[in-house]
Amino acid sequence: MTSFFGSVFWLLVTLGVLVTFHEFGHYWVARRCGVKVLRFSVGFGNAVWKRIGRDGCEYRIAAIPLGGYVKMLDAREGVVPPQFESQEFTTQPVWKRILIVLAGPGFNLIFTVAALWLMFMLGRPDAAPIVTAKPQSMAAVAGIQPGDRILSVDGREVTTWSDSLDAVANALLGRTPLPLDIRDPDGAQRQLVFPLDKLPPGQTIDQYFTTLGLRLASPPAVAATVLDGQPAALAGMQGGDRILSVDGKPVADFETLGKLVQQDAAVSPKLAIVVERNGRTIPLEVVAERESLQGRPADWMIGIGAPPMETATLRYGPLRALHEALTGTWRQVTQTFGMIAKMLGGEASTKNLSSVIGIAQMANASAHMGLAWFLQFLAMVSLSLAVLNLLPIPVLDGGHLLYYLIELLKGSPLSEQAMAIGQYIGLVLLFSLMGLVFYNDIHRLLLS
Template structure:
């Protein structure tokens, strides 16, 4: 009975972790593949299979265009198999070109112009970004957004802020010449600039003061016990003096803010990836399905809106991941199409084959590495 209770309680494994994980992941995957499918249809490309998940089919149906819509057992991705594809990765099936009927050749992916193929491939990641914008717009317009004045309420002992001479009541005016409107502007700017000197203009008793501040990299822990490193200067904004409030926005203003929020996540994620290659960031924050499932369960305890917010962030991450120039991923296909457009002819089948093999090995290695990070996180090993 204790086992059953643990599985089905709202904070148990099935309802507390698996269900939020499936909700977040399946929405993001479905929208990604729907982007491919809809633009492919618009470009005159036929689809034989639209699958959410991999492996054996759990449920499905055929539509009047002959596409099999499937829900498969392994919910860790999805694919659209277009007419003429050899597999779910949209690798052209050159050997079977001769067996295609005239109608199938007219709808086959590989016989479309390079522009139509590129548009169809790019539509998946683009749909992910669009989904994030829609989610953020709904959240901002329906529920508002918590904001706080850019005021220093407290200063942590022995912190960078204390050493440079910040005082409670100081107000942030600009960071490296960029105006500061709210306290989150400071947090976001500082968090990704550990070790980088920032020129901060502050207002104190009507006087403007300039400080050269270098955030230090420290490990922080969120409310769920997850640890991460980021830039910190040691200032705190509280309810008493920080002017914290919830602001409401109209649809138009929410849309503009949603685009900005999406771009911020893109910049933050892209900066982290670049930081790994430059040695500024540790790759231990790269997570796989286990971490996503854990985060989904944790965030779900805060409510439906935070879970939607997580879905938006995950959607952006998946969009960016798919744009990496790795064969098999959408970005790899786009690289092939770029070469084709420049050369006036497709990349040779042999080059594509080797590219797909290398891409598969890279993605498999990334999955193994991400899973290892997840396991070490769960068992607390460093």
């Protein structure tokens, strides 16, 4: 339940910030273009708070926080007093109306760059891109070995696990062969290619990642800490010992060690563990004990702690951070439009789209990871909001932009009947899209 309320809270924070910024773009440019603004609303429906500004504009927060709007003086909605005719929206030159429409998505892009710039300067803590692969998976067949470090993905240098994951995810959605530069634990570098074009079309990103089998490597099987009075200490294990085998089975990493302890202790708690210490091989007899920690189900324990994973913090100075923010925003814009084209062409699955349910879950998760992670999340949602609004669907900013571009070409506005038909079509498309993304998220929740 705590997760539920946390998700709702951080969703409201996310939508409140991004919708306000988007609508402020329309408002600010409209005012600069000499158009009278009657209402600035964050949310839809009845007002829960409002006030009238000195400029006569009503500022309000409404009950349904799934969007917002700026209401301008418009002759199509009623009689315009003579003294305000020059400030009416529809009589403005078409280039001014285009600027006003573009301002919302434009401000979202500005927010994206600003959020990423601040995130890069604060520094985003992350894991180093040291990986392994599930046996017989695509990544294993391509040549990934335990402890390999990813240096670049598709020619782009990466220094953190998340950046590697994002680059791989974009390639998975496009199902194109993906080259990687790798360095093994001994320092030797090599290049390999994931043949993502062999993946079947129409699957979700989670299914593609399962097939690929690439994952963050577990720490080495070293007893970083040995707890006094626990089975390992009683058997003579010391801090720094490297575990080589359990009951004759080789141990590749700390994750493998944990699985072997659970598996073998369930048969017999007495475990034959071989460790390496100062170049010597030492056999130990460890009697595992079954314990329950912090209310979780009981597990077999031997009382050792794993070494910390190698970390990497993504942090730049102001100028480098601005450059990375601009290039990152441009890269995401092109990838997003490319993915939309692939979805329309049937090359990528629409099952990867998420509604506010998925956004709420991601908002909660990123907020708990720290400010830098939440800023990155806000940047990505802001960019998505900009791209969504630029789609040529009537009722969205992109639909209005389409009307004005047609007006530029034909020399006169579209008829009210044509615009009304477009609005109905836009509503049908929008509600269909909303139904699809809600279905995707509900289906994912039921399967999880």
